Amino acid sequence: MKRIATLLLLAGLAGPACAQQNPALATYPVGTTTLTLSALSTGLDTPWEILWGPDGFLWMTERGGRISRVNTTTGQVLPLLTVADVTETGESGLLGMALHPDFSLSPYVYIVYNYTETGTLKEKLVRYTYSATAGTLSNPLVLLGNLPATTTHSGSRLLILPDQTLLMTTGDAQLQPEAQNIASLNGKILRLNLDGTVPANNPTPGSPVYTLGHRNPQGLVRAAIGRLYSSEHGPNNDDEVNLIEPGRNYGWPNVEGFCNLPAEQTFCTANNVREPLVAYTPTLAVAGIAAYSNPAIPQWNNSLLMVSLKAGTLTNLQLNTAGDQVTSQANIWTGTYGRMRAICVSPQGRVYIGTSNRDGRGAPATTDDRILVLENRAYTPNSVRSRQSDALALWPNPAAGSVSVRLPEPASSSLTIHDALGRVVQTVAMAGRKEATLDIRRLAPGLYMLQTQMGNNVLARQLVVE
Known part of the structure:
Protein backbone atom coordinates (compact mmCIF):
# COMPACT_ATOMS: atom_id res chain seq x y z
CA MET A 1 0.00 0.00 0.00
CA LYS A 2 1.35 3.40 -0.93
CA ARG A 3 0.39 6.15 1.49
CA ILE A 4 0.51 9.67 0.11
CA ALA A 5 1.38 12.01 2.97
CA THR A 6 0.47 15.39 1.56
CA LEU A 7 -2.85 17.18 1.32
CA LEU A 8 -3.75 18.83 -1.96
CA LEU A 9 -6.42 21.50 -1.81
CA LEU A 10 -7.28 23.04 -5.17
CA ALA A 11 -9.30 26.14 -5.87
CA GLY A 12 -13.01 25.74 -6.42
CA LEU A 13 -12.97 22.65 -4.23
CA ALA A 14 -11.29 22.95 -0.85
CA GLY A 15 -8.92 25.90 -1.18
CA PRO A 16 -5.22 25.95 -2.14
CA ALA A 17 -2.32 23.82 -1.17
CA CYS A 18 -0.05 25.51 1.34
CA ALA A 19 2.24 27.69 -0.74
CA GLN A 20 5.96 27.55 -0.20
CA GLN A 21 7.13 30.72 1.53
CA ASN A 22 9.80 31.93 -0.90
CA PRO A 23 12.05 34.77 0.31
CA ALA A 24 10.37 38.14 -0.02
CA LEU A 25 11.74 40.51 -2.64
CA ALA A 26 9.60 43.40 -1.36
CA THR A 27 6.33 44.24 0.35
CA TYR A 28 3.67 46.66 -0.90
CA PRO A 29 0.85 48.21 1.13
CA VAL A 30 -2.59 48.26 -0.51
CA GLY A 31 -4.86 49.98 1.97
CA THR A 32 -4.66 47.93 5.14
CA THR A 33 -3.41 44.84 3.24
CA THR A 34 0.29 44.06 2.97
CA LEU A 35 1.30 42.25 -0.20
CA THR A 36 4.50 40.22 -0.43
CA LEU A 37 6.37 39.75 -3.70
CA SER A 38 8.59 36.71 -4.24
CA ALA A 39 10.10 34.79 -7.13
CA LEU A 40 8.53 31.44 -8.03
CA SER A 41 10.63 30.43 -11.05
CA THR A 42 13.82 31.84 -12.55
CA GLY A 43 16.03 31.29 -15.60
CA LEU A 44 13.18 31.50 -18.10
CA ASP A 45 13.37 32.91 -21.63
CA THR A 46 10.71 35.49 -22.46
CA PRO A 47 7.50 34.05 -20.97
CA TRP A 48 4.64 35.19 -23.15
CA GLU A 49 1.60 33.60 -21.51
CA ILE A 50 0.91 32.25 -18.05
CA LEU A 51 -2.45 30.69 -17.19
CA TRP A 52 -3.90 29.06 -14.11
CA GLY A 53 -4.55 25.43 -15.06
CA PRO A 54 -7.30 23.14 -13.76
CA ASP A 55 -4.54 20.91 -12.35
CA GLY A 56 -3.36 23.65 -9.97
CA PHE A 57 -0.25 24.34 -12.06
CA LEU A 58 0.62 27.42 -14.08
CA TRP A 59 0.71 26.79 -17.81
CA MET A 60 3.30 28.86 -19.64
CA THR A 61 4.46 29.67 -23.15
CA GLU A 62 7.92 31.08 -23.86
CA ARG A 63 8.46 33.00 -27.06
CA GLY A 64 11.08 30.58 -28.39
CA GLY A 65 8.48 27.81 -28.62
CA ARG A 66 8.45 25.99 -25.27
CA ILE A 67 5.18 25.09 -23.50
CA SER A 68 5.48 24.07 -19.85
CA ARG A 69 3.62 23.47 -16.62
CA VAL A 70 4.98 25.22 -13.53
CA ASN A 71 4.58 23.81 -10.03
CA THR A 72 3.13 26.64 -7.95
CA THR A 73 4.65 25.29 -4.72
CA THR A 74 8.22 24.54 -5.84
CA GLY A 75 8.53 26.63 -9.00
CA GLN A 76 9.73 23.59 -10.93
CA VAL A 77 9.23 23.98 -14.68
CA LEU A 78 7.93 20.82 -16.38
CA PRO A 79 8.34 21.11 -20.16
CA LEU A 80 5.61 19.60 -22.31
CA LEU A 81 6.67 20.51 -25.83
CA THR A 82 8.90 22.79 -27.85
CA VAL A 83 6.92 23.64 -30.98
CA ALA A 84 9.25 22.85 -33.87
CA ASP A 85 8.10 25.38 -36.46
CA VAL A 86 7.94 28.48 -34.25
CA THR A 87 9.84 31.42 -35.76
CA GLU A 88 11.24 33.71 -33.08
CA THR A 89 12.51 36.90 -34.69
CA GLY A 90 11.92 40.44 -33.47
CA GLU A 91 8.66 40.27 -31.51
CA SER A 92 7.43 37.12 -33.23
CA GLY A 93 7.35 33.61 -31.83
CA LEU A 94 5.10 31.51 -29.61
CA LEU A 95 2.46 33.85 -28.18
CA GLY A 96 -0.90 33.27 -26.46
CA MET A 97 -2.45 30.09 -25.11
CA ALA A 98 -5.83 28.89 -23.80
CA LEU A 99 -7.03 25.64 -22.23
CA HIS A 100 -10.33 23.98 -23.08
CA PRO A 101 -12.87 24.72 -20.31
CA ASP A 102 -13.86 21.03 -20.07
CA PHE A 103 -10.24 19.99 -19.76
CA SER A 104 -10.86 16.61 -18.11
CA LEU A 105 -13.09 15.54 -21.01
CA SER A 106 -11.48 17.58 -23.79
CA PRO A 107 -7.80 18.06 -22.85
CA TYR A 108 -7.11 20.55 -25.63
CA VAL A 109 -4.48 23.28 -25.53
CA TYR A 110 -4.82 26.15 -28.00
CA ILE A 111 -1.77 28.20 -29.00
CA VAL A 112 -1.05 30.94 -31.51
CA TYR A 113 2.40 31.48 -32.99
CA ASN A 114 4.45 32.79 -35.89
CA TYR A 115 6.00 30.45 -38.42
CA THR A 116 7.78 30.68 -41.76
CA GLU A 117 6.35 29.31 -45.00
CA THR A 118 8.25 29.62 -48.27
CA GLY A 119 10.37 32.37 -46.74
CA THR A 120 7.39 34.41 -45.51
CA LEU A 121 6.50 35.02 -41.87
CA LYS A 122 2.92 34.05 -41.00
CA GLU A 123 0.73 33.30 -37.98
CA LYS A 124 -1.54 30.40 -37.07
CA LEU A 125 -3.82 29.02 -34.37
CA VAL A 126 -3.16 25.37 -33.48
CA ARG A 127 -4.85 22.91 -31.10
CA TYR A 128 -2.84 20.25 -29.26
CA THR A 129 -4.04 17.32 -27.14
CA TYR A 130 -2.63 16.94 -23.63
CA SER A 131 -1.85 13.59 -22.01
CA ALA A 132 -1.72 13.88 -18.23
CA THR A 133 -0.20 10.42 -17.86
CA ALA A 134 2.58 10.96 -20.42
CA GLY A 135 3.05 14.66 -19.70
CA THR A 136 3.02 15.50 -23.40
CA LEU A 137 1.23 17.54 -26.06
CA SER A 138 0.56 15.83 -29.38
CA ASN A 139 -1.75 15.66 -32.41
CA PRO A 140 -1.46 19.29 -33.61
CA LEU A 141 -4.49 20.49 -35.56
CA VAL A 142 -4.33 23.81 -37.40
CA LEU A 143 -7.59 25.68 -36.81
CA LEU A 144 -6.62 28.93 -38.53
CA GLY A 145 -3.48 29.60 -40.53
CA ASN A 146 -1.80 31.63 -43.23
CA LEU A 147 -2.35 34.97 -41.46
CA PRO A 148 0.02 37.71 -42.67
CA ALA A 149 2.66 38.57 -40.10
CA THR A 150 5.81 40.61 -39.62
CA THR A 151 8.39 40.71 -36.87
CA THR A 152 6.15 43.17 -34.97
CA HIS A 153 2.41 43.70 -34.35
CA SER A 154 1.28 40.07 -34.20
CA GLY A 155 -0.85 40.24 -31.03
CA SER A 156 -1.88 37.69 -29.84
CA ARG A 157 -3.90 36.59 -26.83
CA LEU A 158 -6.45 33.81 -26.71
CA LEU A 159 -9.53 33.65 -24.49
CA ILE A 160 -12.30 31.05 -24.31
CA LEU A 161 -15.73 32.40 -23.41
CA PRO A 162 -18.44 30.64 -21.36
CA ASP A 163 -20.32 29.80 -24.58
CA GLN A 164 -17.22 27.81 -25.64
CA THR A 165 -16.17 30.14 -28.40
CA LEU A 166 -12.60 31.37 -28.67
CA LEU A 167 -11.41 34.95 -29.05
CA MET A 168 -8.05 35.63 -30.71
CA THR A 169 -6.43 39.05 -30.98
CA THR A 170 -4.40 39.89 -34.08
CA GLY A 171 -2.13 42.84 -34.73
CA ASP A 172 -2.13 44.87 -37.92
CA ALA A 173 1.21 43.31 -39.01
CA GLN A 174 2.26 46.84 -40.02
CA LEU A 175 -0.46 46.74 -42.69
CA GLN A 176 -2.35 49.62 -41.10
CA PRO A 177 -5.30 49.94 -43.53
CA GLU A 178 -6.08 46.23 -43.06
CA ALA A 179 -7.28 46.97 -39.53
CA GLN A 180 -10.34 48.66 -41.11
CA ASN A 181 -10.79 46.02 -43.82
CA ILE A 182 -13.54 43.62 -42.72
CA ALA A 183 -12.22 41.05 -45.22
CA SER A 184 -8.80 40.98 -43.55
CA LEU A 185 -8.04 39.11 -40.32
CA ASN A 186 -5.31 41.53 -39.25
CA GLY A 187 -5.95 44.25 -36.67
CA LYS A 188 -8.94 42.39 -35.28
CA ILE A 189 -10.34 40.35 -32.44
CA LEU A 190 -11.59 37.13 -34.01
CA ARG A 191 -14.25 34.78 -32.65
CA LEU A 192 -14.22 31.09 -33.56
CA ASN A 193 -15.84 27.89 -32.41
CA LEU A 194 -13.43 25.56 -30.64
CA ASP A 195 -13.15 23.45 -33.80
CA GLY A 196 -12.07 26.49 -35.84
CA THR A 197 -15.40 27.08 -37.57
CA VAL A 198 -17.15 30.45 -37.56
CA PRO A 199 -20.03 30.90 -35.08
CA ALA A 200 -23.37 31.55 -36.75
CA ASN A 201 -24.06 34.52 -34.44
CA ASN A 202 -20.90 36.50 -35.17
CA PRO A 203 -21.46 40.22 -35.89
CA THR A 204 -20.80 39.68 -39.63
CA PRO A 205 -22.33 36.42 -40.87
CA GLY A 206 -19.70 34.01 -42.14
CA SER A 207 -16.81 36.13 -40.84
CA PRO A 208 -14.63 35.38 -37.81
CA VAL A 209 -14.26 39.13 -37.16
CA TYR A 210 -15.66 40.07 -33.74
CA THR A 211 -14.21 43.60 -33.54
CA LEU A 212 -11.99 45.64 -35.86
CA GLY A 213 -9.72 48.67 -35.84
CA HIS A 214 -6.96 47.33 -33.57
CA ARG A 215 -3.25 48.09 -33.80
CA ASN A 216 -1.61 45.47 -31.58
CA PRO A 217 -3.79 44.13 -28.73
CA GLN A 218 -1.68 42.10 -26.30
CA GLY A 219 -4.05 41.71 -23.36
CA LEU A 220 -7.49 40.10 -23.24
CA VAL A 221 -9.62 39.13 -20.25
CA ARG A 222 -13.20 38.48 -19.17
CA ALA A 223 -14.14 39.84 -15.74
CA ALA A 224 -16.46 38.13 -13.27
CA ILE A 225 -19.24 40.55 -14.21
CA GLY A 226 -19.04 39.27 -17.80
CA ARG A 227 -17.38 42.27 -19.44
CA LEU A 228 -14.47 41.83 -21.86
CA TYR A 229 -11.38 44.04 -21.78
CA SER A 230 -8.29 44.38 -23.94
CA SER A 231 -5.03 46.30 -23.63
CA GLU A 232 -3.53 47.63 -26.87
CA HIS A 233 -0.23 49.15 -27.94
CA GLY A 234 -0.45 52.63 -29.45
CA PRO A 235 2.14 54.20 -31.77
CA ASN A 236 4.17 56.88 -29.94
CA ASN A 237 1.03 57.88 -28.08
CA ASP A 238 -2.25 56.50 -26.82
CA ASP A 239 -1.80 53.02 -25.49
CA GLU A 240 -5.34 51.90 -24.74
CA VAL A 241 -7.45 49.82 -22.38
CA ASN A 242 -10.66 48.94 -24.21
CA LEU A 243 -14.04 47.57 -23.25
CA ILE A 244 -14.67 44.98 -25.95
CA GLU A 245 -18.17 44.88 -27.43
CA PRO A 246 -19.11 42.70 -30.42
CA GLY A 247 -19.25 44.41 -33.77
CA ARG A 248 -17.59 47.61 -32.58
CA ASN A 249 -14.83 49.50 -34.35
CA TYR A 250 -11.83 50.60 -32.25
CA GLY A 251 -10.59 53.20 -34.70
CA TRP A 252 -7.07 52.32 -35.75
CA PRO A 253 -5.42 53.71 -37.89
CA ASN A 254 -7.90 56.58 -38.29
CA VAL A 255 -8.24 57.19 -34.55
CA GLU A 256 -5.51 57.18 -31.91
CA GLY A 257 -6.92 57.03 -28.41
CA PHE A 258 -10.04 59.13 -27.89
CA CYS A 259 -12.17 60.73 -30.60
CA ASN A 260 -10.85 64.17 -29.74
CA LEU A 261 -9.71 65.61 -33.07
CA PRO A 262 -12.14 66.89 -35.74
CA ALA A 263 -11.25 64.20 -38.30
CA GLU A 264 -11.41 61.53 -35.59
CA GLN A 265 -14.82 62.72 -34.41
CA THR A 266 -16.19 62.46 -37.94
CA PHE A 267 -14.77 58.96 -38.38
CA CYS A 268 -16.01 57.81 -34.96
CA THR A 269 -19.56 58.96 -35.65
CA ALA A 270 -19.65 57.27 -39.04
CA ASN A 271 -18.03 53.97 -38.00
CA ASN A 272 -19.49 52.96 -34.61
CA VAL A 273 -16.16 53.54 -32.85
CA ARG A 274 -15.88 52.56 -29.20
CA GLU A 275 -13.54 54.94 -27.38
CA PRO A 276 -11.06 53.46 -24.88
CA LEU A 277 -11.70 53.45 -21.16
CA VAL A 278 -8.26 54.97 -20.64
CA ALA A 279 -5.34 55.98 -22.87
CA TYR A 280 -1.69 56.56 -22.04
CA THR A 281 0.62 59.19 -23.52
CA PRO A 282 3.56 58.73 -23.19
CA THR A 283 3.02 55.07 -23.89
CA LEU A 284 3.70 52.29 -21.38
CA ALA A 285 3.76 49.40 -23.90
CA VAL A 286 0.78 47.81 -22.15
CA ALA A 287 0.76 44.01 -22.22
CA GLY A 288 -1.03 41.36 -20.17
CA ILE A 289 -4.24 42.18 -18.33
CA ALA A 290 -6.12 40.23 -15.66
CA ALA A 291 -9.38 40.70 -13.77
CA TYR A 292 -9.32 40.67 -9.98
CA SER A 293 -12.23 39.78 -7.70
CA ASN A 294 -11.04 37.86 -4.67
CA PRO A 295 -11.26 38.37 -0.90
CA ALA A 296 -7.50 37.86 -0.57
CA ILE A 297 -7.01 41.50 -1.59
CA PRO A 298 -10.39 43.13 -0.94
CA GLN A 299 -9.18 46.56 -2.06
CA TRP A 300 -8.82 45.21 -5.60
CA ASN A 301 -12.26 43.66 -5.97
CA ASN A 302 -13.90 44.51 -9.30
CA SER A 303 -10.69 45.78 -10.86
CA LEU A 304 -8.21 45.09 -13.64
CA LEU A 305 -4.50 44.44 -13.17
CA MET A 306 -2.25 45.34 -16.08
CA VAL A 307 1.48 44.96 -16.68
CA SER A 308 3.59 46.89 -19.16
CA LEU A 309 6.84 46.38 -21.01
CA LYS A 310 8.46 49.77 -21.57
CA ALA A 311 7.35 51.33 -18.28
CA GLY A 312 7.60 48.13 -16.25
CA THR A 313 4.47 48.92 -14.28
CA LEU A 314 1.92 46.84 -12.43
CA THR A 315 -1.20 48.98 -12.55
CA ASN A 316 -4.49 48.52 -10.73
CA LEU A 317 -7.51 49.93 -12.60
CA GLN A 318 -10.60 50.12 -10.42
CA LEU A 319 -13.89 49.68 -12.26
CA ASN A 320 -17.33 51.03 -11.48
CA THR A 321 -20.10 48.59 -10.61
CA ALA A 322 -21.23 48.28 -14.24
CA GLY A 323 -17.66 47.70 -15.42
CA ASP A 324 -17.90 50.33 -18.15
CA GLN A 325 -15.67 52.98 -16.55
CA VAL A 326 -12.30 53.11 -14.85
CA THR A 327 -12.82 55.12 -11.66
CA SER A 328 -9.21 55.21 -10.41
CA GLN A 329 -5.73 53.95 -11.21
CA ALA A 330 -2.65 53.21 -9.11
CA ASN A 331 0.77 51.87 -10.01
CA ILE A 332 1.97 49.27 -7.52
CA TRP A 333 5.51 49.74 -8.86
CA THR A 334 7.20 51.25 -11.90
CA GLY A 335 10.31 49.82 -13.56
CA THR A 336 11.53 47.91 -10.51
CA TYR A 337 11.57 44.47 -12.13
CA GLY A 338 12.05 45.49 -15.75
CA ARG A 339 9.74 44.51 -18.58
CA MET A 340 6.59 42.53 -17.76
CA ARG A 341 4.30 40.85 -20.28
CA ALA A 342 2.19 38.08 -18.70
CA ILE A 343 -0.15 38.10 -15.71
CA CYS A 344 -2.75 35.80 -14.21
CA VAL A 345 -4.67 35.46 -10.95
CA SER A 346 -5.09 32.14 -9.15
CA PRO A 347 -8.39 31.14 -7.52
CA GLN A 348 -6.65 31.77 -4.18
CA GLY A 349 -6.12 35.43 -5.11
CA ARG A 350 -2.38 35.23 -5.79
CA VAL A 351 -1.10 37.31 -8.72
CA TYR A 352 1.51 35.69 -10.99
CA ILE A 353 3.59 37.91 -13.28
CA GLY A 354 6.04 36.94 -16.02
CA THR A 355 8.95 39.26 -16.77
CA SER A 356 10.18 39.79 -20.34
CA ASN A 357 13.73 41.03 -19.85
CA ARG A 358 15.27 38.56 -22.29
CA ASP A 359 13.13 39.66 -25.23
CA GLY A 360 15.92 41.73 -26.83
CA ARG A 361 14.80 45.06 -25.39
CA GLY A 362 15.41 44.52 -21.71
CA ALA A 363 18.45 44.37 -19.45
CA PRO A 364 18.27 40.84 -18.05
CA ALA A 365 19.69 40.02 -14.65
CA THR A 366 21.30 36.66 -13.96
CA THR A 367 17.99 35.22 -12.71
CA ASP A 368 15.86 36.51 -15.60
CA ASP A 369 13.36 35.82 -16.84
CA ARG A 370 11.21 35.11 -13.78
CA ILE A 371 7.71 34.34 -12.65
CA LEU A 372 6.93 36.59 -9.69
CA VAL A 373 4.18 36.00 -7.11
CA LEU A 374 2.34 38.84 -5.37
CA GLU A 375 0.18 37.65 -2.47
CA ASN A 376 -1.42 38.46 0.83
CA ARG A 377 0.36 35.95 3.05
CA ALA A 378 -1.91 36.73 5.97
CA TYR A 379 -4.95 35.46 4.06
CA THR A 380 -6.12 31.83 4.33
CA PRO A 381 -9.03 30.91 2.01
CA ASN A 382 -12.04 29.45 3.80
CA SER A 383 -10.00 29.33 7.03
CA VAL A 384 -8.80 25.90 5.97
CA ARG A 385 -5.64 24.66 7.67
Missing part, protein backbone atom coordinates in the same frame (compact mmCIF):
# COMPACT_ATOMS: atom_id res chain seq x y z
CA SER A 386 -4.05 21.61 6.07
CA ARG A 387 -2.16 19.03 8.12
CA GLN A 388 -0.10 16.14 6.83
CA SER A 389 -1.79 13.82 9.29
CA ASP A 390 -5.12 14.56 7.61
CA ALA A 391 -3.93 13.35 4.21
CA LEU A 392 -6.29 11.42 1.96
CA ALA A 393 -4.48 8.53 0.28
CA LEU A 394 -5.24 7.08 -3.18
CA TRP A 395 -3.79 4.09 -4.96
CA PRO A 396 -3.07 3.46 -7.74
CA ASN A 397 -2.84 6.98 -9.12
CA PRO A 398 -3.08 7.28 -12.12
CA ALA A 399 -5.90 4.74 -12.13
CA ALA A 400 -8.23 3.01 -14.57
CA GLY A 401 -11.40 1.13 -13.66
CA SER A 402 -11.08 1.46 -9.90
CA VAL A 403 -9.17 3.33 -7.24
CA SER A 404 -8.74 2.65 -3.51
CA VAL A 405 -9.18 5.39 -0.92
CA ARG A 406 -7.94 5.54 2.67
CA LEU A 407 -8.77 8.25 5.23
CA PRO A 408 -6.99 8.89 8.55
CA GLU A 409 -10.25 8.16 10.42
CA PRO A 410 -13.82 7.09 9.60
CA ALA A 411 -15.64 9.63 7.45
CA SER A 412 -18.78 11.36 8.65
CA SER A 413 -19.76 12.51 5.16
CA SER A 414 -19.76 11.26 1.59
CA LEU A 415 -16.78 11.37 -0.74
CA THR A 416 -17.30 13.40 -3.91
CA ILE A 417 -15.37 13.37 -7.20
CA HIS A 418 -15.12 16.66 -9.09
CA ASP A 419 -14.04 17.30 -12.66
CA ALA A 420 -11.55 19.98 -13.70
CA LEU A 421 -14.27 22.65 -13.58
CA GLY A 422 -15.27 21.74 -10.02
CA ARG A 423 -18.49 19.95 -10.98
CA VAL A 424 -19.49 16.87 -8.92
CA VAL A 425 -19.43 13.86 -11.25
CA GLN A 426 -19.69 11.07 -8.66
CA THR A 427 -20.70 10.74 -5.00
CA VAL A 428 -19.68 7.80 -2.80
CA ALA A 429 -21.34 7.12 0.57
CA MET A 430 -18.59 6.29 3.07
CA ALA A 431 -20.98 5.41 5.97
CA GLY A 432 -18.31 5.72 8.67
CA ARG A 433 -15.65 3.85 6.68
CA LYS A 434 -11.95 4.68 6.52
CA GLU A 435 -11.29 2.74 3.31
CA ALA A 436 -13.20 2.09 0.10
CA THR A 437 -12.62 0.97 -3.47
CA LEU A 438 -14.33 3.26 -5.99
CA ASP A 439 -15.66 2.22 -9.39
CA ILE A 440 -14.46 4.92 -11.83
CA ARG A 441 -15.23 3.17 -15.11
CA ARG A 442 -17.75 5.88 -16.01
CA LEU A 443 -15.16 8.65 -15.75
CA ALA A 444 -13.47 9.83 -18.94
CA PRO A 445 -9.65 10.01 -18.89
CA GLY A 446 -8.43 13.25 -17.33
CA LEU A 447 -7.84 15.13 -14.08
CA TYR A 448 -10.27 14.90 -11.15
CA MET A 449 -10.38 15.82 -7.47
CA LEU A 450 -11.62 13.61 -4.63
CA GLN A 451 -12.96 15.50 -1.63
CA THR A 452 -14.53 14.79 1.76
CA GLN A 453 -15.18 16.58 5.04
CA MET A 454 -13.41 15.50 8.22
CA GLY A 455 -14.28 17.57 11.25
CA ASN A 456 -13.53 21.18 10.40
CA ASN A 457 -11.13 20.23 7.61
CA VAL A 458 -11.81 19.51 3.97
CA LEU A 459 -9.55 16.79 2.56
CA ALA A 460 -8.91 16.62 -1.17
CA ARG A 461 -6.53 14.91 -3.54
CA GLN A 462 -5.98 14.97 -7.26
CA LEU A 463 -6.77 11.80 -9.23
CA VAL A 464 -5.59 11.06 -12.76
CA VAL A 465 -7.92 8.72 -14.65
CA GLU A 466 -6.29 6.88 -17.54
